[in-house]
Structures are given as structure tokens and as C-alpha cells.
Amino acid sequence: MIARLFRAGQRGVSRGFIAFFSALLLFSANASAAGKATAVQAFGLDSLGKIQSARLGKPFLLTFWSQDCAHCPGELKTLGVLKKRYPQLDIVLVATDAADTAALAAETARAYGLSGAEQWIFADDSPERIRYAVDRKWYGELPRTLLYDRKHQVEGISGLVPAARLQRWVSETR
Amino acid sequence: MHTAMMKWLLGCGLMATIAVSLAADPAMSAKPKKPRPELGASAAFSPDGDLYAVTKAGEHVLLHRSRDDGQSWMPPQRVNAQAEAISADGENRPKVAFVADGTTLVSWTMPLSKPFTAAIRLARAEPGAAFSSPLTVHRDTAEITHRFESLHVGSDGRVSLAWIDKRDLEAHKRTGAPYRGAAIYAAVSSDGGRSFAPEFKLADHSCECCRIAAATDRDGAPLFLWRHVFAPNERDHALAKLGADGQPEAMLRATFDRWKVDGCPHHGPSLAVGSTGVRHAVWFNQVNGEGRVFYGQLPQKPGEQVKAQRQVGTAGAVHADLAVGGDGAGERILIVWKRFDGEVTRLEAEISEDGGKRFRAIELARSDNATDQPRIAQKRGRFFVLWNDDKVGLRVFPVN
Structure with missing residues (x-):
């Protein structure tokens, strides 16, 4: 799976990294809103x-x-x-x-x-x-x-x- | 793929953040947060009498070889040179088998990025040569369930794999029509596993997450036994044979315990055919609310019932395997299973030396560690039980 993801990453590195950081930001927001729920x-x-x-x-x-x-x-x-x-x-x-x-x-x-x-x-x-x-x-x-x-x-x-x-x-x- | 990658990256982000909340929990900090060991292993003897076993290490299948029936192992060899995901826990495990010329075949399930999706892989090594790059045995390239493969080499040299496949379920989902369970598909190679003819369906409505048993029928053809979903939700077992022409014969209901559950039992059966064609099997079912392992002799044709069915072991017995050796009146049948007794996990067995009329109980081993399901390998009618142990490694117990 990692190899597949890596190949996918090569096709769209910039999109991947944007998605990664967006996801991190999104999750931080969710985490603070949801408190101990996570x-x-x-x-x-x-x-x-x-x-x-x-x-x-x-x-x-x-x-x-x-x-x-x-x-x-x-x-x-x-x-x-x-x-x-x-x-x-x-x-x-x-x-x-x-x-x-x-x-x-x-x-x-x-x-x-x-x-x-x-x-x-x-x-x-x-x-x-x-x-x-x-x-x-x-x-x-x-x-x-x-x-x-x-x-x-x-x-x-x-x-x-x-x-x-x-x-x-x-x-x-x- | 982009969506899958986002999900994966999101997972990484979540992992980093949740690690904090887990570490802050006293219960979790008391135990290191590591992946659970994936101990799924299988074993087979090669035509020249060496014992081989396959296990998973990271993203590689490892092939282990023993020249002394499993008392010691040579350094393992990587089967797939290129790393890829491999299923090797619970009902999943890589498989190993041999073609008559000594060619080694290794199969496994390769999970893909979406839950429950995977592809069935096969690699081969001719005697003295390195493993070929693995091939995907099915033509269907959809990212859906193709999992829980079983591997069979017939006495005519045909190589057959059968697996749980959700292409029919997915097709029904697209039209909104209901579909019970999954399906069993199979693919056959007539050139020793170099290539496979297009796969075909063995049966609709299999259960979704139980291992499939494969055995050689009296005429050398492969027989497959799997947990099925009989209408409306009876999770009993079904049996199908691939005829000499490679075509599947009609599916046969094999057990009649009528365990009604809309859930995943995670307990697949085991099957072996005796010299007179008796279909010896062990399986797990819940009867009157009690989960039990059963032994029985399965039907040969529609309308027949299971013969000599009885409970195997005591409460707690799970994940039994079985093998038949020798022939005639002295035919030997070995059944092994594991049982956690509240303190240790016991490897227990029963052996019959009269074709299944009488069995005597044997305890083979105990373990304090996480363990795999036990498997039986045979060499010229002698039984060897493989039990993969998280701390001890591959243990082999001869049963004579």
C-alpha cells in the first residue's frame, strides 16, 4: 500500500502536501472543538x-x-x-x-x-x-x-x- | 487514489494528535502502543522432504526452510522483493504449496487503501531460482474485496486459488438491489502458476471474513469449503468442487447447524479427504448460544446430512485444523486447535488411528504469548503441527 501511495504521491506531490497540511489544520480545529471526544x-x-x-x-x-x-x-x-x-x-x-x-x-x-x-x-x-x-x-x-x-x-x-x-x-x- | 491518499494523510495527522491523548491515559502509557503482532503463518513439505513455512515481516512475505522437520530454521528468504501490504492476522495468512517439479508457490492477500479492499497475489520460484515478481491472479482490477485466498495444487498439477470476492455485491449496490454476503471466485493455472485463466464464480452468498479450506478430492480435483450465508442469515458451510474440465460443480450445503447471525464470525473451516473419499471436516458454529468446534463427515451429494458430527475439545476450543494420512482401516486423522483457559493458551489435539471411529486426546504445548491459529503439515503420512508464537517464533510439534 505504501508503494502505491508513494507512486500516487509522485503524480501529485504538491496536492498531497496541501491535503496533508489542510488535514492537520482541520483536525486540530475538530480536536479543540470536540474536546475529550477524540x-x-x-x-x-x-x-x-x-x-x-x-x-x-x-x-x-x-x-x-x-x-x-x-x-x-x-x-x-x-x-x-x-x-x-x-x-x-x-x-x-x-x-x-x-x-x-x-x-x-x-x-x-x-x-x-x-x-x-x-x-x-x-x-x-x-x-x-x-x-x-x-x-x-x-x-x-x-x-x-x-x-x-x-x-x-x-x-x-x-x-x-x-x-x-x-x-x-x-x-x-x- | 487522491482521495485515498488524503485519507491516509489525514490518518497520519490524526495519529500524531491522538498519540498525545493516548499517552496521557495511564492505562495506555502502561503498555507500549505498538502494532499487534501479525502471526498468520502456513507450512508445507516440499517434494524433497524439507519443511517450508511462510510468515509476514513488515511489507514482505518471508519463506522459512527447515531441513529437520521444523526443529531448526535456516535464515528466511524474502518472497516479494518489492515491498507491499500483506494480510497475516486472524483468518488471514500467506500460503505455501509445491508443484511436483519442486517449484515453490506462495500466495497472499494484499490490502489496498480502502477498508476491506485487496488483491490476491501469487509468486513462484523454480528449484534453485529466485522468486518471480508476484502477479495478481484475477483480471478484475476494481478496488474491492478480493481476500482470504486459499491455494491448492492438484495431483494433476493444476494450481487453483479461491477467494472471497465482492464484485457481485458492489454491482447490486450500484442498482440498489439487496445481495446476501459476498461471493467465492476461483482462478486456475495449468502451467504451474505462471499464468491464470480468467477467474470464475464458484458461488454467490458466501460469508465475508472467514478463511476458506481447500482439499484434494479422491480424483485429484480441488474441493473448497467455506462459511456460507444461507437465506435468510444462516452462517453454515458450503462445499464446491472444480471438475476435471476446470468448471465448478454445483455448490453443496455442507453443515446444518443454522447459526443465525448478521455478523462476522471470523472462524473458517478445515477439510481433508480420506483414501475412500470421506470428507473429514472441522468447523466452528454457535449452537444453542454456545460457540463450539465440531468434527463431521460432510455430504457427498445433495440431500445427504453430516455423518458422525460431534463437538471437539471443551468450551473455548477455537480455530481447529485437520489432516488425514495413511489409508484403509488404519487411516489416521489429526485435529488440532487452540484454547485460552484464562491463564495460558493451550495447543490441544485429538488423533484417530481407525478412520475416525475413535479419537484420543493429546496436549501438544502451552504458551503465555500471542499465538497464531495452528496448522498441520504432512510428510509421507506423518503429521507436524506448526504454531507461530509471538515470542518463541515458529514451533513445530511432530504427532506420531
């Missing part, structure tokens, strides 16, 4: 506990997703629409990709209107180690969504969450 936190073995204890007595929705999951853009799109309709909904996103792709995760979430969601990314060389800590019945299928009610009773759903189920969760927890 921070992607490292998700380790104890992170789910932290996420839960920060929300005692409060409902929230947690979705695991990945850049390498063909169904995940669909789930993020649905959540983005939901967040726009109900801005107070507490949505937590955890990307299961390598931690060095945090910027791409943040950018993808932003593109789906989810920059206001708390964001995490897997920070362990063995994803199975984290999955085991989160849910022993989860073997890596994505997207994977955990619906928490006020008492933190959890329903885990693999794959796209049916719209009716999401709507029911919203009605029950608002």
Missing part, C-alpha cells in the same frame, strides 16, 4: 469493570467492533442515528483492532456521528485474553453488543442488533 482509551483486562463502575445505576450500550468486520459499519450507522435521535444515550464503543489504529477508530466513529461516544481500543497482543475477561461465551464474532439496563443486567447480542430490540432497550431505559 480520546481513545486502552481497553485491557480490567477495563470493562471500570466502564461498569463509572455507570452504577445507569443504563448504557457497549458495542465491540472492528475495522475488519464487514457488518460493523452497519451497526455504527444504526448507533449514530440512535445517538442523533437520543443525544443523552450512553454509548460506549470498543474497537477490537490493534491499539496503533486508534486514530482510524476515532475517525470512523466520527464519520458515523459517534464522536460523542466513549471510545476504547484493545490493548493486548492476545485479543482472546481480553475476550475471555469480558465474556467467556464470546469467541470474536463481530459486532458484539452488550445492552445494560439500570441494574446492569446485561443482554449480549452477536451481529447487528435488530432495530426493534434497540428501540425496546431505549424505551425501557429512558
Whole structure:
């Protein structure tokens, strides 16, 4: 890919550099406006506990997703629409990709209107180690969504969450 | 390409800025922020009995050679002289195979700039010669999904690759018509991988992100097994064979567990054909809410069911591989898988020495590190299990 980009760069070096600096400026502006929204936190073995204890007595929705999951853009799109309709909904996103792709995760979430969601990314060389800590019945299928009610009773759903189920969760927890 | 480049540069800008917020986070600063190891590896014995393995290092596929069945490795050789992106994590890995004259074939998936897009690449080296520049095996040049290739060399010398292809999905998107999943395409070479005839479709509606299994049928023809999306959303498996004329035979439903999910399982199957034509397979499916590895003997024709299906290993077993060796009543079947038990990852196995009637369990190894999925290579009916370990490197376990 780098070689391809390099060749592309040779075709339009000046355009490329202008784009690069424009992008940097744009991002700085976005970053200051969005504040902590762009921070992607490292998700380790104890992170789910932290996420839960920060929300005692409060409902929230947690979705695991990945850049390498063909169904995940669909789930993020649905959540983005939901967040726009109900801005107070507490949505937590955890990307299961390598931690060095945090910027791409943040950018993808932003593109789906989810920059206001708390964001995490897997920070362990063995994803199975984290999955085991989160849910022993989860073997890596994505997207994977955990619906928490006020008492933190959890329903885990693999794959796209049916719209009716999401709507029911919203009605029950608002 | 300009848009792609802007995205990439934007990514660089984002990376620099977000690095600050990550570093400020105590959890992240406790662990160095480095790329996850990409451990996808495969192995095969050459006709002269040396063991070869392929791995990824940066933007190169490396070919490793062992003259003592994997107990030690010679310094690796670069397959692609020119750097390019390579997929080698999870269900992705470079593949290695040999033509009867000793020519080495190495295939891989080369990601392109947009998400999910890639091309299928193949490089070849005749005995004693350097690798040729890799070629793209398909004629379709669109920047879309061509990923998760599998490589097969038949007993007649034909080289076949099959992969997950989204050209039909993209065509449907343009017209707004729905299309379930992706498709399986294949390309065949009759000159030992120097060139490929135009690719063709094996089946519509495959699952999108699971590895494809390839095996040699009793008549020498390639058989491919993949996770399929049966209507409306049952992610079971399907099987197709390339006939002697290179044409695909009709697809056959191979498993019937009916895992309904609109998601990506990231668990592909494995397949091996016994001397009497029995199609031994292992696969992962969720049944009654529990994800399990299964062994079974797959249908030969429509209307047949899976025979001798049973769960393999205990809860937590994942990413199984299987191989069949020997023949007749003493046919041996080896199944290997890995299982994280909360502390360590175990490499576990079962072996049958009576054609699959009875199996006995074996534990082969443990690791505290990140590990690849295990793979079985065979030399004259003897089994060797390759397990790539982030800290230890390529480990090989003979199973006798």
C-alpha cells in the first residue's frame, strides 16, 4: 500500500502536501472543538469493570467492533442515528483492532456521528485474553453488543442488533 | 487514489494528535502502543522432504526452510522483493504449496487503501531460482474485496486459488438491489502458476471474513469449503468442487447447524479427504448460544446430512485444523486447535488411528504469548503441527 501511495504521491506531490497540511489544520480545529471526544482509551483486562463502575445505576450500550468486520459499519450507522435521535444515550464503543489504529477508530466513529461516544481500543497482543475477561461465551464474532439496563443486567447480542430490540432497550431505559 | 491518499494523510495527522491523548491515559502509557503482532503463518513439505513455512515481516512475505522437520530454521528468504501490504492476522495468512517439479508457490492477500479492499497475489520460484515478481491472479482490477485466498495444487498439477470476492455485491449496490454476503471466485493455472485463466464464480452468498479450506478430492480435483450465508442469515458451510474440465460443480450445503447471525464470525473451516473419499471436516458454529468446534463427515451429494458430527475439545476450543494420512482401516486423522483457559493458551489435539471411529486426546504445548491459529503439515503420512508464537517464533510439534 505504501508503494502505491508513494507512486500516487509522485503524480501529485504538491496536492498531497496541501491535503496533508489542510488535514492537520482541520483536525486540530475538530480536536479543540470536540474536546475529550477524540480520546481513545486502552481497553485491557480490567477495563470493562471500570466502564461498569463509572455507570452504577445507569443504563448504557457497549458495542465491540472492528475495522475488519464487514457488518460493523452497519451497526455504527444504526448507533449514530440512535445517538442523533437520543443525544443523552450512553454509548460506549470498543474497537477490537490493534491499539496503533486508534486514530482510524476515532475517525470512523466520527464519520458515523459517534464522536460523542466513549471510545476504547484493545490493548493486548492476545485479543482472546481480553475476550475471555469480558465474556467467556464470546469467541470474536463481530459486532458484539452488550445492552445494560439500570441494574446492569446485561443482554449480549452477536451481529447487528435488530432495530426493534434497540428501540425496546431505549424505551425501557429512558 | 487522491482521495485515498488524503485519507491516509489525514490518518497520519490524526495519529500524531491522538498519540498525545493516548499517552496521557495511564492505562495506555502502561503498555507500549505498538502494532499487534501479525502471526498468520502456513507450512508445507516440499517434494524433497524439507519443511517450508511462510510468515509476514513488515511489507514482505518471508519463506522459512527447515531441513529437520521444523526443529531448526535456516535464515528466511524474502518472497516479494518489492515491498507491499500483506494480510497475516486472524483468518488471514500467506500460503505455501509445491508443484511436483519442486517449484515453490506462495500466495497472499494484499490490502489496498480502502477498508476491506485487496488483491490476491501469487509468486513462484523454480528449484534453485529466485522468486518471480508476484502477479495478481484475477483480471478484475476494481478496488474491492478480493481476500482470504486459499491455494491448492492438484495431483494433476493444476494450481487453483479461491477467494472471497465482492464484485457481485458492489454491482447490486450500484442498482440498489439487496445481495446476501459476498461471493467465492476461483482462478486456475495449468502451467504451474505462471499464468491464470480468467477467474470464475464458484458461488454467490458466501460469508465475508472467514478463511476458506481447500482439499484434494479422491480424483485429484480441488474441493473448497467455506462459511456460507444461507437465506435468510444462516452462517453454515458450503462445499464446491472444480471438475476435471476446470468448471465448478454445483455448490453443496455442507453443515446444518443454522447459526443465525448478521455478523462476522471470523472462524473458517478445515477439510481433508480420506483414501475412500470421506470428507473429514472441522468447523466452528454457535449452537444453542454456545460457540463450539465440531468434527463431521460432510455430504457427498445433495440431500445427504453430516455423518458422525460431534463437538471437539471443551468450551473455548477455537480455530481447529485437520489432516488425514495413511489409508484403509488404519487411516489416521489429526485435529488440532487452540484454547485460552484464562491463564495460558493451550495447543490441544485429538488423533484417530481407525478412520475416525475413535479419537484420543493429546496436549501438544502451552504458551503465555500471542499465538497464531495452528496448522498441520504432512510428510509421507506423518503429521507436524506448526504454531507461530509471538515470542518463541515458529514451533513445530511432530504427532506420531
